Amino acid sequence: MRTRTVSALLAALFTAALLLVPATPAAAHNSLQEATPARDARLTTAPTQVTLRFLQRLNPAFTTITLRDATDRQVPASAPAVDGATGTVTIEEPLANGTYTVAYRVVSRDGHPVQGSYRFTVADPAAPPAAAPSPATPSPAASADVSAGADDGGLPVGILVGGAVAAVAAAGVTALLLRRRRAS
Numbered sequence: 001m002r003t004r005t006v007s008a009l010l011a012a013l014f015t016a017a018l019l020l021v022p023a024t025p026a027a028a029h030n031s032l033q034e035a036t037p038a039r040d041a042r043l044t045t046a047p048t049q050v051t052l053r054f055l056q057r058l059n060p061a062f063t064t065i066t067l068r069d070a071t072d073r074q075v076p077a078s079a080p081a082v083d084g085a086t087g088t089v090t091i092e093e094p095l096a097n098g099t100y101t102v103a104y105r106v107v108s109r110d111g112h113p114v115q116g117s118y119r120f121t122v123a124d125p126a127a128p129p130a131a132a133p134s135p136a137t138p139s140p141a142a143s144a145d146v147s148a149g150a151d152d153g154g155l156p157v158g159i160l161v162g163g164a165v166a167a168v169a170a171a172g173v174t175a176l177l178l179r180r181r182r183a184s
């Protein structure tokens with residue numbers, strides 16, 4: 001009889017505990033605590049790393065941190081190095097002046113994904129301004145940016161590269177013809 005009362009009590013407590021869990025869903029979720037560079041930071045020196053510290057430990061298998069420039073091109077960076085609740089990516093190319101977006105996706109203790117993004121700006125007074133893509137002067141670098149952006153499901157890269165090569169060739173022929181005309 002007494003054992004039965006104790007187990008009934010335990011069952012009641014267990015049920016109460018279960019009911020209390022969904023009452024505080026926010027506590028179960030991971031969230032960004034600190035970021036370097038910070039949100040909306042304006043840096044006079046280009047950063048070489050992005051470090052994000054979260055509330056909960058990170059699972060390296062489910063931690064994504066990406067960096068995109070103002071043209072939405074993904075900046076080459078290492079896979080996140082995870083240390084406890086902190087994830088760090090190393091940027092693999094010098095950042096030109098401009099605005100960048102850091103996007104992250106991590107997993108909470110309850111298994112739910114948490115994602116977000118923020119921006120920072122590089123404004124190095126010693127650096128030249130970021131090259132704006134100009135249709136008047138097609139450069140190999142500009143066409144490479146276009147094809148990289150299309151990898152996410154746009155036009156086939158071959159068509160874009162082929163088009164860029166044709167445009168550069170046409171520009172070269174035009175310049176040659178103009179020079180010949182001027183010479184004669």
Ligand SMILES: [Cu+2]
Pocket residue numbers: 025028029108110111112
């Ligand atoms: Cu959740």
